[in-house]
Amino acid sequence: MASKDAHLYGARPKSRTKAKEISSSSTLAFSSTLSNLIKASSSESSKPAAGRARPQKEDIFKTHNKNVKKRALKDLEDSDFTQKHRGLTTEEKGEDEAAWKRTKRRMEEKARLYDALKRGDVEDIDDKYGVDFDRKWAENQDKGEAASASESESEASEVEELIEYVDEFGRTRKGTRAEVARESRRKNTLAADEPDRFTARPSMPEAIIYGDTVQTNAFNPDETIAQQMADLAAKRDKELTPPPELHFDGRAEARQRGTGFFHFSKDEEERTEQMGRMEREREETERVRRERKELIDKRKEMIREKKRLIQEKRSAGKAERFLDDLGAELFKGSDEVEEKEGDKEEKGAA
Structure with missing residues (x-):
């Protein structure tokens, strides 16, 4: 089978890259590197989590006022402290x-x-x-x-002469001519205004002690006690007199009074006459009340007598009606008995 048709039959293509051979030295290096990475990751995970960084408060003994260094440097600088004034103008x-x-x-x-x-x-x-x-x-x-x-x-060379004069309090004083003239004008003004003058100033005392005077009353402290004892003896020895008659005075009280209130006179005779009139009025009122009460009692007695007579008549009428009814019932019963007996006799005869 040709190599170009190998993929048609499911054959694996040959790898174009050649397998790289791993040496023992590279394997040791890889294992050491991997172990170091594992140790580093474990150490980092075991460390506590760091908190948020907080700003540190400055120490008051280390910090300084703002711009204090600039001011200190400025004070050290040599400067001209002389005042500079502008010149005045001709107008000024x-x-x-x-x-x-x-x-x-x-x-x-x-x-x-x-x-x-x-x-x-x-x-x-x-x-x-x-x-x-x-x-x-x-x-x-x-x-x-x-x-x-x-x-x-x-003024130093001029020696003024002092003149004696009497001031407003009666004292002898010494003063200049101006003071004397002022005092005389004041006296003249007061004398002119005296008739129309109104003031609360008290008058000058008259019984004034002048000079050395011995006051004997200061060495006799029992005089006051003796005077009090004399007053008590005078009260004891005087004739016994009854106390003055004092009566009630309604004018001295601020209150609401009834309709029948009467102000009596302070004069004894007039008061006695008023009391007599009041007593007579009271007796007359009591007499009229008694007469009226007697009339009322008589009228009540007459009413009671009339009621008694009416009650007697009513009772007598009831008794008569009762007797009449009773007699009628008795007569009726006797008639019925007679009729029954007559019927029996007739039946017996038959």
Whole structure:
């Protein structure tokens, strides 16, 4: 059979590739490699599964503020800290000069006004300026301080004379001429307004103790007790008098009263008369009630008597009817007996 027709008869074709012979060395290498792979796979399967990686929290002692290094480097840099100003223009210089002159003029006016207030040439009646030079002078006198160095030379050289005057509380005071003039004007104003003045200020006390006075009552503590005992003795020795008659007064109570409520007079005679009238009215009312009750009782007695008579008549009528019925029944029975006896006699005769 030709080789080209071998497939028609089911013959296996010859392999074109020649069988490769495996040497013993290659077999050993393959077995060692396979054993290493098996060991590696078994070791990997025995290891636990690794968890999800979590971010590690930074240590507060290792971390630093943001951009702190940049700021530190910037601080180390040499820089010029000198301030730079732009120059003023001619217009701005003129405005500053005008403002300075205006401020200087106002300060000079205030200084002159302050000196005038200290000398007393100008009066601060309405407390407009808010400076009490009298109090300041008194405080300086109490402290023993010398005049301030800021006072003008004219005031330092000028020695004011102190004048005695009486103030509103009756005290003798010493003060400047301005204080005396102010006090006199105040007194004149009060004297002019005194008739139309209304105030709650109490009047000056009259019984005032002046100087050293010995109060003897302070060394006699039993005087109060003695006075109380005297009052008790007076109450004990006075004549016995009955207590005043006190009656009920309905006007002193705030409540709803009935129709028959009556206000009695506080006068004893009128009250007695009212009580008498009330007593007579009560007696009359009781008499009328008694008479009315007697009439009602009589009428009830008459009704009871009529009922009794009617009942008697009714009972008598019933008795008569009963007797009539009974007599009729008796007569009927006797007639029947007589008829029966007559029938018997007739039968016997036949």
